[in-house]
Amino acid sequence: MNQSTETHPDITSSAYISHDHTCCIDNALGQAAEICQKRGQRLTPLRKQVLELVWDSHKPVGAYDVLAMMSRDQERPTAPPTVYRALDFLLEQGLIHRIASLNAYIGCHCPGHPHEGIFLICKQCRTTQELPDSSAVVHLRKQAGSTGFQTHHALVELTGLCPACQEQ
Ligand SMILES: [Zn+2]
Numbered sequence: 507m508n509q510s511t512e513t514h515p516d517i518t519s520s521a522y523i524s525h526d527h528t529c530c531i532d533n534a535l536g537q538a539a540e541i542c543q544k545r546g547q548r549l550t551p552l553r554k555q556v557l558e559l560v561w562d563s564h565k566p567v568g569a570y571d572v573l574a575m576m577s578r579d580q581e582r583p584t585a586p587p588t589v590y591r592a593l594d595f596l597l598e599q600g601l602i603h604r605i606a607s608l609n610a611y612i613g614c615h616c617p618g619h620p621h622e623g624i625f626l627i628c629k630q631c632r633t634t635q636e637l638p639d640s641s642a643v644v645h646l647r648k649q650a651g652s653t654g655f656q657t658h659h660a661l662v663e664l665t666g667l668c669p670a671c672q673e674q
């Protein structure tokens with residue numbers, strides 16, 4: 507077997523270290539297919555394509571970025587509502603997260619179990635890393651609840667500089 511000797515980084519902490527990103531994409535698409543099959547949901551070619559485009563890099567992409575990428579390799583332009591519906595489906599299935607401050611989407615590393623993410627967002631290059639442990643969000647929800655507040659949506663964003671941008 508002619509396997510690459512390069513070791514695959516821990517996919518939950520790979521955004522800030524150099525790695526073979528095709529592994530991330532393959533892994534994400536594989537997990538998505540498995541999850542949709544288990545739940546009896548259809549990962550249509552369009553939904554799969556949108557997921558793949560969201561996973562194009564570790565930088566969050568807006569709906570119009572996805573549209574632009576789709577029009578790039580298609581003759582017929584895709585209608586914005588089609589893309590929004592696909593993004594909504596992926597969000598509902600927990601395959602992607604929406605970064606509110608950037609109005610953009612990012613692929614989830616561990617979509618198998620529903621969770622609300624904690625994200626590290628580089629202000630300079632926008633490379634975004636989801637923390638593998640999101641238990642702090644559960645804690646925040648509990649604390650909010652103790653004040654009588656009813657939390658609908660919780661997603662924590664930490665902004666700063668990634669290791670590469672700190673060196674510049
Ligand atoms: Zn990657």
Ligand SMILES: [Zn+2]
Pocket residue numbers: 603613614615616617621622623636
């Ligand atoms: Zn996630």
Ligand SMILES: [Zn+2]
Pocket residue numbers: 628629630631632633667668669670671
């Ligand atoms: Zn950066």
